[in-house]
Amino acid sequence: MTASRLAADxxxxxxxxxxxxxxxxxxxxxxxEDGWWKGDLATNVTMDAEDLxxxxxxxxxxxxxxxETARWIRSQQREDGTxxxxxxxxxxxxxxxxxxxxxxxAGDDPAAARLVSAAEFIRSAGGVEKARVFTHIWLALFGxxxxxxxxxxxxxxxxxxxxxxxxxxxxxxxxxxxxxxxxIVSAHRPVHPVDFTVGELRSGTPxxxxxxxxxxxxxxxxxxxxxxxxxxxxxxxxxSWLRRLALRRATEWIVARQEADGGWGGIQPPWVYSLIAxxxxxxxxxxxxxxxxxxxxxxxxxxxxxxxxxxRWLEACQSxxxxxxLAVAALLDAGVDADDESVLKATDWLLAEQIxxxxxxxxxxxxxxxxxxxxxxxxxxxxxxxxxAEIVLxxxxxxxxxxxxxxxxxxxxxxxxxxxxxADGGWGAFDADNTDTTALKxxxxxxxxxxxxxxxxVTAHVVELLAAEGRTETDECRRGVRWxxxxxxxxxxxxxxxxxxxxxxxxxxxxxLIAVGxxxxxxxxxxxVRWVEEHQNADGGWGxxxxxxxxxxxxxxxxxxxxxxxxxxxxxLAAEPGGEAVQRGLAYLVDTQRADGGWDEPRYTGTGxxxxxxxxxxxxxxxxxxxxxxxxxxxxx
Numbered sequence: 001m002t003a004s005r006l007a008a009d010x011x012x013x014x015x016x017x018x019x020x021x022x023x024x025x026x027x028x029x030x031x032x033e034d035g036w037w038k039g040d041l042a043t044n045v046t047m048d049a050e051d052l053x054x055x056x057x058x059x060x061x062x063x064x065x066x067x068e069t070a071r072w073i074r075s076q077q078r079e080d081g082t083x084x085x086x087x088x089x090x091x092x093x094x095x096x097x098x099x100x101x102x103x104x105x106a107g108d109d110p111a112a113a114r115l116v117s118a119a120e121f122i123r124s125a126g127g128v129e130k131a132r133v134f135t136h137i138w139l140a141l142f143g144x145x146x147x148x149x150x151x152x153x154x155x156x157x158x159x160x161x162x163x164x165x166x167x168x169x170x171x172x173x174x175x176x177x178x179x180x181x182x183x184i185v186s187a188h189r190p191v192h193p194v195d196f197t198v199g200e201l202r203s204g205t206p207x208x209x210x211x212x213x214x215x216x217x218x219x220x221x222x223x224x225x226x227x228x229x230x231x232x233x234x235x236x237x238x239x240s241w242l243r244r245l246a247l248r249r250a251t252e253w254i255v256a257r258q259e260a261d262g263g264w265g266g267i268q269p270p271w272v273y274s275l276i277a278x279x280x281x282x283x284x285x286x287x288x289x290x291x292x293x294x295x296x297x298x299x300x301x302x303x304x305x306x307x308x309x310x311x312r313w314l315e316a317c318q319s320x321x322x323x324x325x326l327a328v329a330a331l332l333d334a335g336v337d338a339d340d341e342s343v344l345k346a347t348d349w350l351l352a353e354q355i356x357x358x359x360x361x362x363x364x365x366x367x368x369x370x371x372x373x374x375x376x377x378x379x380x381x382x383x384x385x386x387x388x389a390e391i392v393l394x395x396x397x398x399x400x401x402x403x404x405x406x407x408x409x410x411x412x413x414x415x416x417x418x419x420x421x422x423a424d425g426g427w428g429a430f431d432a433d434n435t436d437t438t439a440l441k442x443x444x445x446x447x448x449x450x451x452x453x454x455x456x457x458v459t460a461h462v463v464e465l466l467a468a469e470g471r472t473e474t475d476e477c478r479r480g481v482r483w484x485x486x487x488x489x490x491x492x493x494x495x496x497x498x499x500x501x502x503x504x505x506x507x508x509x510x511x512x513l514i515a516v517g518x519x520x521x522x523x524x525x526x527x528x529v530r531w532v533e534e535h536q537n538a539d540g541g542w543g544x545x546x547x548x549x550x551x552x553x554x555x556x557x558x559x560x561x562x563x564x565x566x567x568x569x570x571x572x573l574a575a576e577p578g579g580e581a582v583q584r585g586l587a588y589l590v591d592t593q594r595a596d597g598g599w600d601e602p603r604y605t606g607t608g609x610x611x612x613x614x615x616x617x618x619x620x621x622x623x624x625x626x627x628x629x630x631x632x633x634x635x636x637x
Contacts, residue, residue, distance in 0.1 A: 012583060013636055019590045020629040024334045026597030027327060027622055028342055035349035037327040038320040039619030040302060043608070044085045045073045046095050047268055047314040049102035051297070053138055054272050056105055057192055058285060060294065065312065068303075070106035072311035073099050074114060081117025086546050086604045086614040088559075093125040094135040094447075097201060101139065104196050119200045127203025132447040137185070141276075144198045147189040149207075151443040152227035155183035155246035158253060162363050165438045168253075169363045172452035173382050173430040175439075176360070177257065177270030180250050181277035187231060187247060188280045251281045255289055259378040262296025266376035268316045271297065316608070316615070321353055322375050322387050323619045329394035330623040333630035338399035347398050350391055351409055355383045361420065364432045368419040371412030384429045386498065388417050389461040393468055414469055417462055418476050425479035426454025426487075427462045429498070448609035455497030456487045456505045460512035467515035481516055484509055485524060492527030493556070500564070500605045500614070501548045502555050506532060507567030511574040520575040531556070532568050533581045540588035542568040543603065549610040562599035563617075565589060566624035570631065577635040586632060589625050598622050 031037055052069045055061035077083055082091025083099045100118045108115055122128060128139070139145035158180065160167035168176040213219060254274050257264055264270040275293045283290050300315045328346050336343060356370040359381040372383030373391050392413050400406040422433045434452040439445055459480055466477040488494055488509075489502070496504030510528050518525060534556075536542055541560025548554035558564075569585045576582070593599055599621045606615030 012586065013633065015590050016586055016629050016633060019593050020334055020626065020633065022593065022597035023622060023626050023629065024331065024336065024597075027330065027626060030619075030622075031327070031342055031346070035324070035345035035347075036320045037323045037346070037619060038318060039323055039617055039622075041315045041317055041319055041606075042604070042616035042618065043316040043613065044092075044095055045076045045083050045099050045313075046085075047316050048073055048312075049095075049098040050138065050268070050272060051314045052102045052105060053098075053142070054275065056194075057141060057276060058279060058290075058294075060285065066106040068310050068312040070103055070108065071306070071309055072313045073102060075306065075308065075311065077114055077118070080121065081114065082121045083118075085612070087602055087616075089546060089614075091121055091125070093122060093130060094132045096122055096125075097128055097131045097135050097198075098138060100201065101142075101144065101198065105142075105194060110196070110200065122201045123203045126205050128198050128201040129203060129205045129207070133444055134447055137182070139198065141185075141190060141192060143191045143193040147186075147191075148228055148232075150186070152231050153179060153183045153186040153444060154227055154231065155187050155250045156242065157183055158246055158250045165436065166442075169360060169431075170434070170436045171439060171450055172434055173360060174265055174267055174270065175448075175450040177265045178273055180253055181270065181273040184247055184250055184254075184277035184280055185273060187243065189231070190280060247281065251278065254278065257381055258289060258292070259296075259380065261299060261376075261378035262292030262294070263300075263378070264293075265382055266317055266374065266379035268300075268314065316613075318376050319617065319619075320377055321350065321373050321391070323617075323623070324350055325373070325387060325391035325394050326619070326623045328398070329390065330626035330630070332394065332397050333627050333634070335630060335633070338397055339401075343398055344400065347395055347400055347406070350395065351406070354409055354413065355380050356412070357381070359383065361431055364434070365419055368416060369412070371409075371414075371416035372420075373413070382430055383416075385417050385420050385427050386429050386458045386461055388413050389458075389465040392417070392465050393461075396468060414465065414471075417465065418471075418474075421462075421476055421479070422454050424454060425483035426456075426459040427480070428452040428454050429458050448612045454483060456484060456494040457496050457498055457508040459483055459487075460494075460505075460508040464512040464515045467512070467517075472516045477516065481513070484513065488524060488527070491555075492529075492531035494528075496607065497610065498607055499567070500546055500607055501544050501610075502531075503535070503542055503544045503564045503567050504605070504607075507569075507571045510571035514574040525575050528571065529575050532571050533579070536568070536581050536584065540584035541565040541592075542585070546604060546607075546614050549607070559603060560588060561601050561603050561605055561621070562589060562592065563601060563605045563620040563624045566628040569628035570624075573628065573631045573635060577632070582632065586629070589629065593625075599625060 048069050055065060080091060083095045085092045085095055096118050100115055133151055136145045136150050140147045140150055157168060162169050168180060171179055264274045275290060278290055301312050303312050324346050328343055331343055353373060355372055355374060357380045372388040374383045375387055392410050396410055420432045421427055428434050429452055431452050439450050463477060463480040471477050493502035494505035494509045496502060506528050513525060537560045539560050542565045543558035543560040544556055544564060545554045545558035565585055565588055572582050601621035604614045604616040605620055606617045608615050
């Protein structure tokens with residue numbers, strides 16, 4: 001610990017500087033020779049169970065991949081027999097079902113204690129009958145669930161114009177890239193039988209009754225009955241030509257969106273379902289499209305040696321662009337020179353990653369020219385405003401040897417980001433005006449966010465960008481600020497869409513409001529500061545459990561973490577840098593630092609889908625504390 005290297009009565013600024021220097025040194029050591037940073041991105045074993053099942057489905061599973069994946073899945077099972085979606089969270093029914101099935105597929109004995117306890121939990125939680133739709137689809141692929149009991153997704157959706165409800169562009173980018181291949185899967189209804197059943201996972205729970213017909217969800221439930229009948233019989237009749245055309249059009253849509261790394265959208269769900277869909281459409285496993293997709297998945301696989309043997313697990317996504325932008329900002333906040341070699345290498349790498357290609361975002365903004373950044377190594381079709389805002393905020397501070405080149409890139413990025421503002425004044429991550437909630441009523445939509453409306457954290461980052469660029473008086477900035485003010489919660493905090501949760505949202509919004517000129521004594525800011533101070537833990541840190549997305553009693557509550565402590569400090573340092581809460585927060589970071597300059601963070605603090613899917617960003621525990629420590633020292637000198 002850093003604290004052990006310095007006497008307790010050492011001035012706080014000296015202790016913070018020592019801590020910061022060690023953290024910066026550690027961050028430098030993690031930079032790739034090409035200039036980028038990337039921390040592992042951990043999620044849950046659903047990714048690994050589905051990867052194992054996918055390989056069996058496509059016929060590419062090997063004894064080695066089965067053994068290493070199964071070993072990893074077993075290692076993540078908890079004492080109560082369950083698997084959770086985040087460390088410290090409750091057992092999750094669908095994750096446990098998929099893990100049980102994957103282990104059975106890998107050859108585990110159903111009488112083994114681990115599977116017996118898992119089955120007991122599944123039955124007690126309502127049985128496999130209560131699992132989510134995605135889980136039922138995976139079971140149906142292997143004959144373990146009836147396709148008739150899965151919501152139907154007709155490929156004819158591909159024909160709906162962009163103004164129509166439920167057209168593919170009304171779904172969030174991650175959802176549309178999942179829905180389109182699933183329409184092909186739903187149309188084919190393939191079954192690859194396995195030599196076991198899920199009888200011991202059933203509880204006998206009866207199906208829920210349909211909602212009333214006059215409600216939208218009730219109408220969709222009855223429409224699903226009709227669509228299921230059409231999928232069984234219609235394509236053989238006079239409309240068979242329409243089904244064939246829809247399947248062909250959906251296939252072309254998928255292939256057109258394959259990225260350079262072989263994937264789709266840089267994330268697991270559309271990737272795996274696209275591979276399944278294309279094979280169903282006749283693509284052989286050695287076809288260049290499928291071969292590239294499988295190679296790309298291998299690039300998302302993390303291998304490690306354990307006491308029980310080698311394991312493999314799958315990253316649901318990779319975050320090098322995001323991580324690199326945050327790392328550059330951290331170094332600059334830490335006082336590293338603006339023309340530092342590490343900063344310049346990262347800047348050149350980021351400039352090469354800027355996207356000027358067209359993408360789905362142009363459906364809503366057809367006249368807007370590209371200029372944003374994506375999250376991943378390869379995702380040119382889906383840049384996002386959040387990455388772009390943070391990268392501009394970092395790179396505009398760099399003393400680049402080609403200043404005109406840098407300024408041109410930043411101007412393009414600012415223009416694109418500003419143009420992605422939604423009609424209500426806020427910013428979503430990937431699309432503008434992606435706010436139609438009709439899809440939420442579909443029987444299919446029982447898991448995860450499927451639209452991309454504006455959020456406080458993204459909007460705050462863009463507003464902070466506009467302020468840094470001297471655009472506080474523009475209509476776009478004023479509308480963004482009004483959106484943020486309207487989004488403040490009654491308790492003074494802001495909801496965090498992409499980070500956990502109100503600590504993240506508040507840590508983003510307060511610096512943005514101060515940046516546009518709001519006074520620290522403004523009632524809006526004072527309420528936010530009071531909320532942050534009231535939720536500081538006894539150890540001086542801050543933490544918010546992921547259960548806060550589903551249970552309001554957890555809002556602002558949880559074990560302290562380095563990243564969440566840093567987010568809280570960023571809010572306080574912008575509005576009230578001299579308070580006691582700041583000193584206690586700094587002491588927490590100093591006292592919990594490892595000897596190598598990093599921090600431990602077993603809790604997840606990233607959010608994929610609020611309430612459903614969470615992320616452990618391994619670099620968050622380092623870059624955000626550097627931000628906070630560096631900004632503190634800047635306020636005292």
